[in-house]
Amino acid sequence: MSIRNLSYLFEPTSVAVIGASDRPRSAGTVVMRNLLAGGFKGPIMPVHPKHRAVAGVLAYAHVDALPLAPDLAVLCTPGAAAPALLDALGRKGTRAAVVIAADGDKEAMLAAAAPHGIRLLGRGSLGVLVPRIGLDASFSHVSALPGKVALVSQSGALCSAVLDWARPRGIGFSHFVSLGEGADIDFADVMDYLANDDQTRAVLLYIEDIGARRNFMAAARACARNKPVLLVRAGSVADDRPVGPFLAEALARPEDSFNAAIRRAGALRVNDINELFGAVETLARARPMKGNRLAILSNGGGTAMMAKAEMGDPGGGQIAQLSEETLRKLSALMPRGWVADDPVDLGVDADGKRYAETLRVLIEAEEVDAILVVHAPNAMSDPVEAAQSVIDTQRRHGGAVLTSWVGEEAVAPARKQFADAGLPTYDTPGRAVRAFRHQVNYQRNQDMLMETPPAHLSGFAAAKGTARLIVSRGLATPGGLLSEPDSKAMLAAYGIPVQPSLLARSVDDAVKAAETLGYPIALTLAAADLARKWDIGGVALNLESAEAVRQSAEGILRRVGAQRPQTQVQGFTVQKMVFRPHARQLVVGIACDPLFGPMLVFGEGGRAVEVVRDHTVGLPPLNLPLARGMIARTRVSRLLDAVGPRPAANRDAIAEVLVRLSSMLVDNPEIVACDINPLFADETGVLALDVRMRVAPKDDSDLRHFSILPYPAELEEPARLHDGSAVVLRPIRPEDMPAHAELMNRMTPQDLRLRFFGQVRQIHHHQMARLTQIDYEREMAFVASRPGKDGQPETLGVVRTVTDPDNQRAELAVLVRSDMKGTGLGTMLMDKIVTYQKTKGTRAIYAQIMAENTAMIRLAMKGGFKRQRSEDPDVVEMVLDL
Numbered sequence: 001m002s003i004r005n006l007s008y009l010f011e012p013t014s015v016a017v018i019g020a021s022d023r024p025r026s027a028g029t030v031v032m033r034n035l036l037a038g039g040f041k042g043p044i045m046p047v048h049p050k051h052r053a054v055a056g057v058l059a060y061a062h063v064d065a066l067p068l069a070p071d072l073a074v075l076c077t078p079g080a081a082a083p084a085l086l087d088a089l090g091r092k093g094t095r096a097a098v099v100i101a102a103d104g105d106k107e108a109m110l111a112a113a114a115p116h117g118i119r120l121l122g123r124g125s126l127g128v129l130v131p132r133i134g135l136d137a138s139f140s141h142v143s144a145l146p147g148k149v150a151l152v153s154q155s156g157a158l159c160s161a162v163l164d165w166a167r168p169r170g171i172g173f174s175h176f177v178s179l180g181e182g183a184d185i186d187f188a189d190v191m192d193y194l195a196n197d198d199q200t201r202a203v204l205l206y207i208e209d210i211g212a213r214r215n216f217m218a219a220a221r222a223c224a225r226n227k228p229v230l231l232v233r234a235g236s237v238a239d240d241r242p243v244g245p246f247l248a249e250a251l252a253r254p255e256d257s258f259n260a261a262i263r264r265a266g267a268l269r270v271n272d273i274n275e276l277f278g279a280v281e282t283l284a285r286a287r288p289m290k291g292n293r294l295a296i297l298s299n300g301g302g303t304a305m306m307a308k309a310e311m312g313d314p315g316g317g318q319i320a321q322l323s324e325e326t327l328r329k330l331s332a333l334m335p336r337g338w339v340a341d342d343p344v345d346l347g348v349d350a351d352g353k354r355y356a357e358t359l360r361v362l363i364e365a366e367e368v369d370a371i372l373v374v375h376a377p378n379a380m381s382d383p384v385e386a387a388q389s390v391i392d393t394q395r396r397h398g399g400a401v402l403t404s405w406v407g408e409e410a411v412a413p414a415r416k417q418f419a420d421a422g423l424p425t426y427d428t429p430g431r432a433v434r435a436f437r438h439q440v441n442y443q444r445n446q447d448m449l450m451e452t453p454p455a456h457l458s459g460f461a462a463a464k465g466t467a468r469l470i471v472s473r474g475l476a477t478p479g480g481l482l483s484e485p486d487s488k489a490m491l492a493a494y495g496i497p498v499q500p501s502l503l504a505r506s507v508d509d510a511v512k513a514a515e516t517l518g519y520p521i522a523l524t525l526a527a528a529d530l531a532r533k534w535d536i537g538g539v540a541l542n543l544e545s546a547e548a549v550r551q552s553a554e555g556i557l558r559r560v561g562a563q564r565p566q567t568q569v570q571g572f573t574v575q576k577m578v579f580r581p582h583a584r585q586l587v588v589g590i591a592c593d594p595l596f597g598p599m600l601v602f603g604e605g606g607r608a609v610e611v612v613r614d615h616t617v618g619l620p621p622l623n624l625p626l627a628r629g630m631i632a633r634t635r636v637s638r639l640l641d642a643v644g645p646r647p648a649a650n651r652d653a654i655a656e657v658l659v660r661l662s663s664m665l666v667d668n669p670e671i672v673a674c675d676i677n678p679l680f681a682d683e684t685g686v687l688a689l690d691v692r693m694r695v696a697p698k699d700d701s702d703l704r705h706f707s708i709l710p711y712p713a714e715l716e717e718p719a720r721l722h723d724g725s726a727v728v729l730r731p732i733r734p735e736d737m738p739a740h741a742e743l744m745n746r747m748t749p750q751d752l753r754l755r756f757f758g759q760v761r762q763i764h765h766h767q768m769a770r771l772t773q774i775d776y777e778r779e780m781a782f783v784a785s786r787p788g789k790d791g792q793p794e795t796l797g798v799v800r801t802v803t804d805p806d807n808q809r810a811e812l813a814v815l816v817r818s819d820m821k822g823t824g825l826g827t828m829l830m831d832k833i834v835t836y837q838k839t840k841g842t843r844a845i846y847a848q849i850m851a852e853n854t855a856m857i858r859l860a861m862k863g864g865f866k867r868q869r870s871e872d873p874d875v876v877e878m879v880l881d882l
Contacts, residue, residue, distance in 0.1 A: 002189065002806035002807075003189060003805050004808075005095040008072055008119070009119055010128070012071035012096065013071050014069075015040065015045070015071070015135075016045040016070035017035065017076060019047070019077035020046030022051070029055075031139050032057070033055060034143065041134060043068070045070060047059065047061075048060075049062060062088070069092045073085075074100065074127065075099050076139075079101035079109075080103070080105075082108075083111070086113045086118055087116075090116025095116070098127050100124075101123060102123050104123060109123070113184070121178075121179065121185050122180040122183065123180050125156065125180030125181075127178055129143070130174070131144045131172065132146045132199060138159075142160070142164050144163055145171065146174075148201035148202070149200070149280055150197075151175070152177045152191075152194075153205070154178075156180065162273060175190075175197075186215070187207070187216055188219035191222070191223040192219045195219075195222055200227065201228075202284070203223055204277075205230070213595045213596055217261060217596075220267055221265050221266060221708075224445075225449065228280060229265070229266070230268045230280055231276075232271070232272060245530065247587060248589025248599075248675050251587070251615045251617070254594070256617040263444075263448055264448055265445075268445060275438075278431065278438075282402075282438055282439060287401070289370050290369050292440045293321075295370070296344065301343075303406055304343035307374060307433050310434070320342075322340075322342060323367050326361060327340045334347075334354075350386070351385065352386050359389075359390060363394075364397070370400035370439070371401050372404065373401060375406065375411070377411055383411045384417065390418075402426070402436060403423055404429045404432040463494075464493070466489065470482065470490050474694070474695040480696050483526070484501055484503065484691060485501055488500070488691050491688055491691060497685060500576075502517065503573060504526075505571040511549050515546065517575065519544045520576075521574055522540070522574075523552050524539050524540075524574075526572055528570065529568055530560075530567050537559045541577065580684070582647060583649075584640060584649055584681050585679070586603070586679040587603050587677040587679065588601065588605075588661060589673075590674035591673060597702055597705050597707050599617050600622065600661060601617055602616055602618070602630050604636035606678055614635045621706075627655035627662075631658075647682070650683060650685050653685040653686045661676075670696060671693060672695065674691070674692065716729070717730075721824055721825060723823065726786065727784045729829070730783060731782060736772045737773075740795055743798070757850060780800065781800035782836070784797045784798075784829060797816035799830060807843070808844065811847070812847040813847065814826060814829060827862065830860075843881075844881050844882055845865075845880045846879045847865065847877070849876045850875060851874050852874075865879060865880045
């Protein structure tokens, strides 16, 4: 999939309608009518073997008779005729086609189009609309207004309904795309195209199914860096997987995995089309917030309580807890007898002045991140005056302000005031709260997309050799199931505390193991194919004598023989009882989603984990902030806080377990399932009690491929400068941000100007994060690093490429620290990136260099780059054909 030739679909200069007709209600008739009515400026050429003209436009008998090659062809014929028509169009020079028919041989269509580079929209597509150029190449019954929002949908029926819904509301579109089956052009292709379209402010997706996710994730992440990406998914994802023996596999349902992927992509999922357009309007109008605390200001207790009740449901954000200082300031502005409460009740007689003064207090309050102002019309207040006071106050003092003027006729002028002023407004408090949550969740997802983690965990040095030996043993075992001692040894190799256990093959061995460990002990049936040992009485706790161990072991064998005679019993797991009275029981694990690949699971553990279902799913690789975010998304997170005499659990230790589990998975991609249940967590830290793990040989399927590529450590290599000093050439990491900032600080203003094509006064945090937090699927940056005087790594130079989605061309940029010129560093970095792009299969590397930057031009020419003509005399374009 790629953006190759998509310009012919979205910006054609000529269109042919194959199967154009005058027959009422036929696709050929409707498409011709829409093209003519849309005001498209280029030639519109109907093709029909029996008509001399269609809709008054001269028709052509066949494709070969067309006077010129149409950029875009709309096939309104039966699907069976499509392959031959596509071949004829390709020979004519057409490079994009819309296939309306939902029938016909898909593979034959693709085979006919591919040799000519024709991009296919469909089968079963409603068509494409680009209102700003008058293109309505669709058989929709309603045209689209021009706008700044692009909508991409798999459902043609949904497209028709949205156009019908949007037009009377004045909602316009930059692009309106019906993918149909998406046999060739899919969501990823369109997002890649729209990401750099300056006429598109936001991208909206209506998704029924994602066939291949690798391009989808990379495209969504790239697009979401430039503009909001919002989506609706039709229904929930079907989960028809057989129930397996691992809890994490059961908990990481496809729906949960989809939501985890969307969060990490920096996009926002909403529930329906109304919410979709409401959310994009909110994100376009609302001011940025510094947090997720909402204060509510209202002239009526009932409407305010509606908003507060909506905030009580799960979904993001919280009601701001007003400080004593804020309440004191509000009390000074209120009538005698006012009761300080939350929400803030202004009283039914509140005038514009009271609205303005109280709003100013809340805007200035440190504990408030956003304010929802609610107004219910009554005979004692003027909604227009109140609205203008809110607008004026926000203009003077700033703040993230949302409004809800409840009602219809009486408040319509006030709503228009808000719309004209660019303040978000909603007809009910509930919708306003949902819009606030959209902001909170979108900002959270954007933070995840641009996350800049801290340095590596202190003291974190995995015993990778030990881990590889354990994996090898597991791969040699039928089913790949690790023993519990091996599973625990794997966790211990990555610094996760475990309760040691012994494997006893018989009842007598269990007694001996108990004597070795010391009483009291816990005895568990060892059976890799049985996950829920409690269900058959396969667990015995607090055994304090050899006789108790013997009786319990014999009883376990009797019960398993009676209830599950097919179970493959390996013996018993024996471990010393743990006394941690303040421990919370958690579950942590690994699962593999068929579409989005490896997943991490976290939630409340114990015996009822599948009943409680309090868990969340996240994509590896993880860092500490992302791990803390996973923990915060669960209800059990609240139980980790201190309650009465029970001290708070060590959240950092829990987050470290998730990060270490992520590292274990990255280093050992053969791991396909892992359960840690329970993981004890208390004020002293964490302890893994029961662990199960399964491995399988690596493959390149989506099931095993990371949605977000982990750090490619295999690309690290040592090098030496001309003076013999050692450096390491390696891919950039997010934690390189401080060293990267120092690199910029040690550049001369002139060198920065030559690199960034202009004066650089300051590089902000989000810009630095963007330079160091890259998507290895689409970008690469190699840094030259060595230990600095303070022992911390310092960055001496960086070379980066951004590859287009087609992997045809990669744009190059090089920056060497001003005091490191002449050391050979630039040549080493250039050779490193060229070798990488060759391995990746890229066709060419190009660089745009300021003409006065003679040193960079010489470096490029030394590397084999050829100088090409440039339209800008101040810029030299250099190209290396790979």
